[in-house]
Amino acid sequence: MPREKDGSWLVRVGLASCGIAAGGRKVYHAFKAQLGDSGLDVKLKQTGCLGMCYNEVLVEVASPRNKSTFYGKVTPDRVPRIISEHLAQGKPVTEWAIPDGEITGLLAKQKRIVLRNCGLIDPEAIADYLAADGYQAIEKAISSLSPQDVIDEITRAGLRGRGGAGFPTGIKWGFARKSPSRQKYIVCNADEGDPGAFMDRSVLESDPHSVIEGMLIAGYAVGASEGYIYVRAEYPLAIRRLEIALAEAREAGFIGDGIRGYDFDFDIKIRQGAGAFVCGEETALLMSIEGRRGMPRFRPPFPAQSGLWGKPTTINNVETLANVAWIIRHGADAYSAYGTEKSKGTKVFALAGKVARGGLIEVPMGITLREVVFDIGGGTSSGLEFKAIQIGGPSGGVIPARLADTPVDYDSVTKTGAIMGSGGLIVMDESSCMIDIAKFFLNFTQDESCGKCTFCRIGTLRMEEILKRITEGNGREEDIATLEELAQNVKRASLCGLGQTAPNPVLTTIKYFRDEYQEHIVEKKCRAKKCQALITYEIIPEKCPGCGLCAKYCPTGAVTGERKQPFVIDQEKCIRCGLCRNVCRLDAVSVR
Amino acid sequence: MVTETLVTGAPELSIDTIVHKHNVEPGAVIPVLQEIQETYGHVPPIAIQRVAEHLNIPASEIYGIVTFYAQFRLEPLGKNLVKVCHGTACHLGGAEMVAEALSQVTGVREGETSADGLFTVERVACLGCCSLAPCVMINDETHGRLTPESVSKVVSEMRRAEAPA
Incomplete structure (x- = not known):
């Protein structure tokens, strides 16, 4: 852990997107202004994401003896007391601090390789990255390893592509190295489009140099001299920090011609994705960089032979690249000590949904889903029973609570019918309807299908229509069988990963929650009370004080009544949006 | 030319x-x-x-x-751009209700611009602030941990600020 060496107090404020969204900039500026007035010897630092997103705004106060105290959900009005008591007198404000036990519980089962610097260093200062042994791996590679040595090391480490498919990285690099061409490219895929996934964004916002260094090492290994980072335009902060990092790395001689005095040239450009999920697929991504509609093409030829502008191209995901420098510095054995036989190292997950402690976590492969949800995530946020976990986003599937002991590795997750995917983990409790979730993902993939393959374009639409009518109480007996048949056809007859995996959320929910489908179709009942057509809202007269708040929010004027008398809902007008129940402070609206 | x-x-x-x-x-x-x-x-x-x-x-x-590409628009935008997140975490956290409340207070559905030109409301797949679900991005600022009430308040305040004195 990089620490300030001069023995002063240090305050770190987490300023990745989550922290900023929670009001982090205001907290940072409150510290800045008030520390300036106080005359105290305190260093204030902006950092990226420490992963405890549920606690944003997160502030870490480190004493000169390196004792850290974390404050969660900090607001500007808490700043004066933290300064006057903790920083001026050395007495932590214990009632606002996150208990040590909670921090230990969170970190005990994690291993931070990709996230090694996240939340610790200032992502806009190359000096911080260098102080954390940054750019030592590329120096080591150019000065003492041959390109083939680098590839062998990565292969031996067992690193597999973290974008979702899990192809061995070393083998991918080997293919590109063997392709005869003077011009080759490295492309960093940062088009993180899965709803519910923010691993790549956090890494780019918190430690951009680790990805740049990974690209340099990849470039050296395959013999490429140019790289592109294809990053979503929806990530403006990640783009800005990458631009700063690239400028600093260029200034320091890590990017450009004759890097660090060696015979190795490498340059990196940023390309912004323009909002098309399919561009996460590698051939579509290349089309997009070339300035065309992002439509996937048939493989072979693979990009390693013919990629960007027909030249050999290696495409790696952000997380994959962020592993590379660590492996070169610590060696393949240190890396492969973590994980299982076929899935080495760690995996970063974005833990979200109905979980108590959501955030960004990094765990050794092979840890069980139960450990992730309960030991790290602290169980459900609602207190309701844990029902299922969605892994792999729109390409993945739903794993039920009874399979929570499934280890997190490529092969075990695939066996359940889901896929590891890029790292989205969404926890669901009893209030989540499985058919609604399947419909949600199909709606997404249907919308994002590029339209090239008929089954993906129209098959997903038909599937969505069937799911829609099931949730509306118009399901037919044959619907489950039709869905299964369509799903198989869409998988078989689609060219790229989008279509091939789009049916997974439907197939896994049918596999594990068939009774819920039956209930919707036959009994017209939604046990999660989510499907609007199958539920009724009513006001409980004994509980209703007649405040009228529900009537104010009702979009259709269905709620009426006189002040200080119980209100009533007109079922004819009610669209079952649930706003009345949501705004009621006395729990006087029931749902059946 | x-x-x-x-x-x-x-x-x-x-x-x-x-x-x-x-x-x-x-x-x-x-x-x-x-x-x-x-x-x-x-x-x-x-x-x-x-x-x-x-x-x-x-x-x-x-x-x-x-x-x-979803990013490009052929029509001019309203003065303020409201992006309503419909990611998985937000969906589970009640994004539909937030969207409903928003459409009431702005007077437009997702994909439209309000008659006074103040608000364009857009539906987006994921803003990546899943731990703060449900969330909405207004111009460059993300608002998280929203309720139908709180989102209505934000928009009403913006509208009040725009109103001629």
Whole structure:
């Protein structure tokens, strides 16, 4: 852990997107202004994401003896007391601090390789990255390893592509190295489009140099001299920090011609994705960089032979690249000590949904889903029973609570019918309807299908229509069988990963929650009370004080009544949006 | 060559300048369109024509690119852009209710611009702030941990601030 060496107090404020969204900039500026007035010897630092997103705004106060105290959900009005008591007198404000036990519980089962610097260093200062042994791996590679040595090391480490498919990285690099061409490219895929996934964004916002260094090492290994980072335009902060990092790395001689005095040239450009999920697929991504509609093409030829502008191209995901420098510095054995036989190292997950402690976590492969949800995530946020976990986003599937002991590795997750995917983990409790979730993902993939393959374009639409009518109480007996048949056809007859995996959320929910489908179709009942057509809202007269708040929010004027008398809902007008129940402070609206 | 101002009150940077800035490298059409949208708020029809002439690509192909990618808009935006997140975590956290409350307070559905031109409401797949679900991005600021009430309050306050004194 990089620490300030001069023995002063240090305050770190987490300023990745989550922290900023929670009001982090205001907290940072409150510290800045008030520390300036106080005359105290305190260093204030902006950092990226420490992963405890549920606690944003997160502030870490480190004493000169390196004792850290974390404050969660900090607001500007808490700043004066933290300064006057903790920083001026050395007495932590214990009632606002996150208990040590909670921090230990969170970190005990994690291993931070990709996230090694996240939340610790200032992502806009190359000096911080260098102080954390940054750019030592590329120096080591150019000065003492041959390109083939680098590839062998990565292969031996067992690193597999973290974008979702899990192809061995070393083998991918080997293919590109063997392709005869003077011009080759490295492309960093940062088009993180899965709803519910923010691993790549956090890494780019918190430690951009680790990805740049990974690209340099990849470039050296395959013999490429140019790289592109294809990053979503929806990530403006990640783009800005990458631009700063690239400028600093260029200034320091890590990017450009004759890097660090060696015979190795490498340059990196940023390309912004323009909002098309399919561009996460590698051939579509290349089309997009070339300035065309992002439509996937048939493989072979693979990009390693013919990629960007027909030249050999290696495409790696952000997380994959962020592993590379660590492996070169610590060696393949240190890396492969973590994980299982076929899935080495760690995996970063974005833990979200109905979980108590959501955030960004990094765990050794092979840890069980139960450990992730309960030991790290602290169980459900609602207190309701844990029902299922969605892994792999729109390409993945739903794993039920009874399979929570499934280890997190490529092969075990695939066996359940889901896929590891890029790292989205969404926890669901009893209030989540499985058919609604399947419909949600199909709606997404249907919308994002590029339209090239008929089954993906129209098959997903038909599937969505069937799911829609099931949730509306118009399901037919044959619907489950039709869905299964369509799903198989869409998988078989689609060219790229989008279509091939789009049916997974439907197939896994049918596999594990068939009774819920039956209930919707036959009994017209939604046990999660989510499907609007199958539920009724009513006001409980004994509980209703007649405040009228529900009537104010009702979009259709269905709620009426006189002040200080119980209100009533007109079922004819009610669209079952649930706003009345949501705004009621006395729990006087029931749902059946 | 057309030289008149394309959009009243538009910044100095002309379409020609934007094209020339990017045209040194291959595949420049998307960055060019992105900067045009950044400058004008949308991609005006005349811009498609001009980019086509400059880059020697059929206008139909550029139109194809603009309509393929969700980022590009052919219509001008309202004064404030509200992006309602419908990611998985937000969906589970009640994004539909937040959207419903928003449509009441702005008077428009997702994809539309309010009659007074103050708000354009858009539906987005994921803002990546899943731990703060449900969330909404208004211009460049993300608002998290929302309820139908709190989102209505934010918008009402913005509207009040805009109202003539």
